Amino acid sequence: MLIQFKRGDHIVNKELSLEQREELLGILKDRFEKNMSRHEGLEWSKVQAKLEVNIEKLWSLSEMERTGGEPDVVGLDKDTDESTFYDCSMESPKGRRSVCYDREALESRKEHKPENSAIEMAADMGIELLTEDQYRELQKLGNFDTKTSSWVKTPDNIRKLGGAIFCDRRYDTVFMYHNGAESYYAARGFRGALRV
Template sequence: MSVKKELSTDQCKLLFSTLKTRFEKNKNRHPQLEWTAVQARFDFHLHGNGNREKLWSLHQMEITGGEPDVIGFDPPTDEFIFCDCSAESPKGRRSICYDREGLESRKDFPPANNAVDMAKEIGIDILTEAQYRDLQQLGEFDTKTSSWVKTPEAIRKLGGALFCDRRYDHVFTYHNGAQSYYSGRAFRGIIRI
């Protein structure tokens, strides 16, 4: 049974209010942008010919603890870039391994889900290592937790997966087996709207 990926009017109002408050509180993440432009984009997706599923994806980012916020605007594609900006990795996405193959290879105590499938279900992309490092220029994230990042195929073929965190005022990239999972590790996502 497929999930209806559409929000009610009340859910949209609450989401937009939450995002507006976060946007205004964190101007350093988007100093050249105004909320009215973001709201106009939301209205287009809600009332025009836009993609309502993207609003649903933002809502999923929010309810899983990602605290999405605008981190940029891409003029060539005319898209706002939203990213999970929670101080620590999103609580509703923790204790998951990297991907389906890692999950299926786990013999004992498999986790409930995996990062790659969750991101796809939500409708977002897992941050690459470069995107993760760019995010860290906007604040201090994952000082107590860690986040899976998109792993290059060459590493994944050998059974590994990458994750990042911030310690000692530096961003570190590490590796684990893709089947591993920890209570303090989730993933951060990004979406263009």
């Protein structure tokens, strides 16, 4: 089944050609093997087998890759047998920066609106923003966002008051901060999670 959505003035098909699938699987396998400390005890062949029968999730991973996220496996849920991918690029993904937090924030801006919001982009890609806890888990695997920052899933009570939260790593410490949800910066994007 072909799934489509609109990106700007273009219709995007949520489907990869055989060649695109093979290329992406090669990239993911190479990254998996080069970063075994992120997923000790897991086997790529089992991850790949699940991806090959779940083409929509593979498409989401291609979007994570296309926007600079460098997705990699960071864990396995033993209860559901699902692998979890996070964006593991050293800095916040380049193709997802200069976005405010969500559609409501985007519409609240009177001028100088960004092109998109983190929540909408993530939904279009079929992924979820990392929570603060997931972001801190990621930071145990390396030093991420030392020059950039990333929006994270904001609790409803903060969002209802107009705020949103983001995280980064400075001085060898992971920080969580707040901003107006309508704000956006060239050095702030968002990181996503995908379960397969």
